[in-house]
Amino acid sequence: MTRLSPVPSSPLTLTSLTPEQLLDHLDSGRLWPALSESTDSMSMQQAYRRAQDVERLREQRGERPRGYKIGFTNVDMWSRYGVTAPIWGRIWDTTISDAPDGTLPVWLDALCQPRIEPEVVFGLRTAPASPDPQALFEAIEWVAPGFEIVQSHRPDWRFTAEQTVVDGSLHGHLVIGPRKVLADLADDVTALQDVLTALKVTLVRDGQPVEEGSGAKVLGNPLQALGHLVLGLSGDAQASPLAAHDIVTTGTLTDAWPVQAGQHWHAQYHGLWSDLSVSFRVERE
DSSP: OOOOOOOOOOOOOGGGSOHHHHHHHHHHTOOOOOOOGGGOOOOHHHHHHHHHHHHHHHHHTTOOEEEEEEEOOBGGGHHHHTOOSOEEEEEETTSEEEOTTSEEEEEOTTOSSOEEEEEEEEEESSOOSSSSHHHHHHHEEEEEEEEEEEOOSSGGGOOOHHHHHHTGGGEEEEEEOOOEEGGGTOSSHHHHHHHHHHOEEEEEETTEEEEEEEGGGBTTSHHHHHHHHHHHHHTOTTSOOOOTTOEEEEEESSOOEEOOTTOEEEEEEETTSOOEEEEEEOTTO
16 A cells, blocks of 8 residues: 655745734733744735734724834835835834833743833824924924833744834833923924934943934834834825824834833933933842
């Protein structure tokens, strides 16, 4: 009798990961299983559709979307991470913490390969009417320093742009520092652009400076990043537009730095507003 060779199972690809599997990895902080890159052909549009499938699951279990994060607005990072344009993804009531006094502990247990990014965060009074800077200025209610704790479920932070979108655009947690009412920061859109472009930040780990960053690295300034998001969402009929009281974090002013439990990180936002600090912990401590 001729012995038949076993039929190999289909290779696991990004397209074969179900929304339920993706959400499970978000919840557990585990890496995705190994993927066969050679057979993966998901487009960026398909990646956003898959991310929206996961978002629907989150809403079904009671999580509420609170706005958006914008990623890869710092063009210095594009060649390092193999991307060529910004991305965006939802942030949630379960993934946002306020630090009104400028300091907060953050737990890392459910995060996968977390990294820290100092950012500028906008709170919207109303939905922007257009990506025009004046319309953006009129829509903003407050501005704050922020730390976005990003994560990747791909080993060693090696991914394609499509994979980052499917992976929740790498969002893990957002810490929002003291909020400054827009009127206390700038009288008009030109003044706001000037302030944000000139913004400097020093990122400090356990008392030692690790990098200097600036608002100019974020697509010219963070207001430009907000305009990019408004334009991108308007071009996607299936995307949820920005709404009144949404929060938008605009992308990192520095590189994304790996973090671990026991560390204390501090961002000095020179000449603009209060600084922001976080200390990282895990439950077993």
